[in-house]
Amino acid sequence: MDGSVHPGLAGPFLTIITQQRPPAWRLGFAALALVAAFGLRYAFGPELGEFAPFVIHIPVLFMLTLVCGARIGLVALLVFVAGDGMLHVSRDASALAPGAPEPHVARAAFASFALGSLATFLTGVGLGAGVRRIEAARARLHSAVAAQHATVATLEALLDHAPVGFAFFDRHLRFVRVNETLARMNGIPVAEHPGRSMAELLPQLAAAITPGLSRVIETGAVIADVEVEGATPAAPAVWRHWLVSYFPVRTQGESIGLVGLIVVEITERKKAERDLAESEQRYRLLAEALPKMVWTSTPDGHGDYYNRRWAEFTGETPEPGQVREWHTFLHPDDSAPALDAWAASLGSGAPFSRECRLRSAAGSYRWFLCRAVPVRDANGRIDRWYGSCTDISEIVAAREALARTNEDLERLAAARTAELATTNLLLKQEMEDRLKAEAQLRQAQKMEAVGQLTGGIAHDFNNLLTVIIGNLEAAERRVSPNAVEIRRFLDYGRQGALRAATLTQRLLAFSRRQPLDPRPTDVNRLVTGMSHMLRSALGERVMVETVLAGGLWRTEIDHNQLENAILNLAVNARDAMPDGGKLTIETANAYLDEAYCADLEDLLPGQYVAAFVSDTGTGMTEEVRARAFEPFFTTKGPRDGTGLGLSQVYGFVKQSGGHVMIYSERGEGTTVKLYLPRLEETAPAENAPARPQRGAHARPASILVVEDDAQLRALTTATLRDAGHHVAEAADAAAALVLLDQGETPDLLFTDIRLGEGMDGRALAEEVKRRLANIRVLFTTAYARNALVHHGRLGPRAQLLTKPFSQGELVEKVKDVLEEPANRGTVLLVEDEPFVALVARQILEDHGFDVTVASHGHAALAHARAAAPGAVVLAVVDVGLPDMRGDAVVRDLAEIAPDLPVIIATGYGTSDLEGEFGGSARIALMGKPYDGATLRRALQKLGFDVPDE
Structure with a gap:
């Protein structure tokens, strides 16, 4: 039972009956009740007579049966009957006493008591069992009601919360x-x-x-x-x-x-579904707008999306809901390696990258760089692969052409090396100490330069003559008109180049050993001679580019030590580009003025020959850059470097009276600038090139100067104002744009490329050109020019003044920019020889053209088809191309742009082409080798206003 209190008058009675009692308590209670009952019976026996058992014993028996249970009730019944029976026996013995009841009457009363007691016991047993059953049912009902209340409360809480x-x-x-x-x-x-x-x-x-x-x-x-x-x-x-x-x-x-x-x-x-749909729509629009082929695949590598460029290239449009996997278009020779690499990427989750050939709609194959990267979900599992295929046919073709050139050079160098093998063996045997070993290393480097020079002549005589003539002509343009003797020497050199075939044996007879003492040195020639050695030392992952200044002054320097310095810098640059990159070696004439030299020890103002070595590597922190020249300081491991390379460069340049500095930023690459004293030539002073005079300018102009260095900005502004210009100045791009909003309309923007926080100089120039279409832009930076132009940070025709610069250089450069002729348009130069293309490009750019170079005929035609109408104003086409003849390219160009002027260059003579093209007013024929004058005459024939020089 649950022990709950029963309501009403019956409550206490039901509680007493149904309450569970321990056995000891029940026995004690029964004994006490029996004693009390017999005590009352004998105490009031004479008065109650025969009614005492019914008045006392039967109620007590009924109570004990209900309270203490059937067993104790049965015991109580037996006790009462036995006790009353003994009492009657005693009464029978005294029956003869006067006034005693009759024996038969007493026996009848005892029998009636016994039957009444039995009936009372049975009634108590039945009543107790019924009451307990009723109470058990009530308890179960109470539990059910409580459970129902709990369920309802739970449902209420669930509903509310x-x-x-x-x-x-x-x-x-x-x-x-x-x-x-x-x-x-x-x-x-x-x-x-x-x-x-x-x-x-x-x-x-x-x-x-x-x-x-x-x-x-x-x-x-x-x-x-x-x-x-x-x-x-x-x-x-x-x-x-x-x-x-x-x-x-x-x-x-x-x-x-x-x-x-x-x-x-x-x-x-x-909202998330809408955002996802919009994101997918933007992705698809972007993928369809890209010029490359884009695709996606499931985690197991099955393609599920290919953009429109695939259908355009392959010529196949699958049924809706179906795709043609990218690898079904692979060249048979490339299929197995590419699929193996793709399977390895799918298994490891590493990005996929592979060069392979894909079949076009015409059935021909073109080289593509196929890449794919995985996108992972929050648990790190691959959710999808995103891939692209970029056409690299021109790059591969140029690479193959360069490889063929290198093979020829290596073959010629090997032949020359075989002739020198005996001599080198004798030299090695004679080496006794470290100085002789270093001398042998320098000699081997010079032999590399000789092999490079002679190999170029043997490989393509006509093309090399074109390069020599072009460089001599560039030198003539950069020499003062008053330097009559120098210009006569250059003219002799150009005439002698035309008879260069007779001098081949003399070139092969260069001395095998050179003195180690300082001597007059042409840095351009030194860098050219090191090109092959540098490419061999740096490996295929580093591309080497040399940009040599025309009219470069000479310097008196230890030739071999300068080679070692450049080689040291190149190797350091290679180590800073573990994943490959570009190394640029640039030469220039420089003037360091008093303001620049004031804070530098042992550096005198004057003219210097500059050599800049730039890389696209990881760059240096300011702390590393400040200690870079310290002996034994290195960021490499204990076995990877001694820390003496840059300190040797620093000591060599300083002892030579020059200056060396490092300009580097983390993640932006490094430029090391070497300034070597100019060699004072013996020519008369009046023949020396006149230095720009401060204040010289074509016309006063409005100039906007943007420079975050306050002192340099103030100096620049004062210099330009002294030169007669109207100057507005700003510390950053935001301030410059505010000036434009206030009505400032400058003719020239002069801005540093790096402007601290916010927009940089290049972005500022683009925004200013958007507002002022005719404005001219001059950039300045501490980086070397070609480290910026050829690394893709500036356009090839961008005007740049490198720091440090003198006031005269600033005024003269501003004058040149203001007087620069307007752009004539784009020339499509179709030439597979890099050296010839370099010379022709320089001549055309000097006359105001933008130049786009294509090394293959198909690439040139593709560019012509993709160009906007009128964007290409001239094509210069070589006849001997790797993939098709140049005259066939000219015929196809006539179908694409019927009015396009074309210059055809040929090394086989022009007689074969006269019949077909000689009578056309829009075509000029030009033999190879050609110089600047020949190219200018061809331009003039086609109606271009090009002045004679």
Whole structure:
């Protein structure tokens, strides 16, 4: 039993009967009751007579049977009957006493008592069992009611605190009850819902929700996940989305008494779905707009999307829902290696990159760089692969042409090396100390230069003559007109180049050993001679580019030590580009003025020959750059370097009276600048090139100076104002744009490329050109020019003044930019020999043309087709091309652009071409080798206004 208190008068009685008692307590209570009963019987026996057992014993027996149970009641019955029987026996013995009752009367009373006691015992047993059964049933009912109350309380809590909205409607579609979540959704308190309809509370949503309620009442069906959208009275301007489900609530008679409503708000999910759809749409638009072929695949490598460029290239458009895998177009020789690499990437999750040939719609194959990267989900599993294929046919063709050139050079160098093998062996045997070993190394380096020079002559005599003539002509343009003797020497050199075939044996007879003492040195020639050695030392992953200044002064320097210095810098640059990159070696004439030299020890103002070595590597932090020249300082491991390389460069340059500096930024690469004293020639002073005079300029102009260094900005502004220009100044790009907004309209923008925080100089120039289409731009930076131009940071025709610069250099450069002729347009130069293309490009750019170089005929035709109408104003086409003849290219160009002027260059003589092209007014024929004068005459024939020099 649960021990609960029973209500009413029967409560104590039922509690006494049904309460569970321990055995000891029941025995004690029974003994006490028996003693009390017999005590009363004998105490009042004479007065009660024969009625005492019925008055005392039977009630006590009934009570003990109910309270103490049937067993104790049975014992009590036996005790009472035995006791009363003994009493009657004693009475029979005294029956003869006067006044005693008759014996038969006493025996009848005893029998009646025994039967009454038995009946009382049985009644007590039955009554106790019934009462206990009733109490057990009541206890079970109480437990069931308590469980029901707990269940109802749980459901109430679930309803009130559920993260979804609940509502219940009666058969008249009026609210019966809602939870707090639904009230928060619609902005109406819970208490205002009962008894009201949807049309009264939420008229904006009634039309969407009411039909579902009616349908559930009519059919009893469950309706799940109905999307509803709209606004609530609490926020009428906010459009929201919900997911609504309906269900019937049935009574015991299986009739539908209520309709339940479950509401889940999905506004954020719908927004996320829209954002995802927009993102996918942007991706597809971007993928379709890219000029390369783009594709995606599942994690197991099966393609599921290819952009439009695939169909354009392959000529195949698969059925909707189907794709043609990218590797089905592979060249048979490339298929197995490419698929193996693709399978390895799929297995490891590493990015995929492979050069391979793909079949075009015409059936021909072109080289592509195929790449793919995995995109992973939050658990790190690959969700999708994104891939692209970039056409690199021109790069591969140029690489193959360069490889063929290198093979020829190596073959000629090997032949020459074989002749010197005996001599080198004798030299090695004679070496006794470290100085002789170093001398042998220098000698081997010189032999590399000789091999490079002679190999170029043997490989392509006509092309090399073109290079020599072009460089001599460039030197003539950079020599002062008053230097008559120098110009005569250069003219002799150009005439002698035309008879260069007779001098081949003399070139092969260069001395095998050179003195180590300082001597007059042509740095351009030294760098050219090191080209092959540098490419061999740096490996295929580093591309080496040399940009040599025309009219470069000579310097008196230890030739071999300078070679070692450049080689040291090149090796350091290679180590800073572990994944490959570009090394640029540039030469220039420089003037260091007093302002620049004031803070530098032992550096005198004057003229210097500059050599800049730039790389695209990791760069240096400011702390590393400050200690770079310290002996034994190195950022390499203990076995990877001694830390003496840069310190040797520093000591060599300083002892030679020069200067060396490092300009580097983390992630932007490094430029090392060597300034070597100019060798004072013996020519008369009046023949020396005149230095620019401060203040010289073509016309006053309006100039906007943007420089974040306050002192340098002030000096620059003062210099330009002294030169007669109107100058506005700004410390950064934002300030410069404010000046333009205020009405400033400069003729020239002079800006540093790096401007600290915010927009850099290149971005500023683009924005200014967008506002002022005719403005001219002059950049300045501490980087070498070609480290910026050829690394893709500036356009090839960008005007640049490198730091440090003198005031005269600044004024003269501004004058040159202001007087620079307008751009004539783009020339398509079709030439497979890099050296010839370099010379021709320089001549054309000097006359105001932009030049696009194509090394193959197909590449040239593709560029012509893709160019906007009128963008290409001239084509210069070599006849001997790797993939097709130049005259065939000219015929195809006539179909693409009928009015395009064309110059045809040939080394086989022009007689074969005269019949077909000689009578055309838009075509000029030009033999190879050609010089600048020949090219200018061809331009003049086609109607271009090109002055004679």
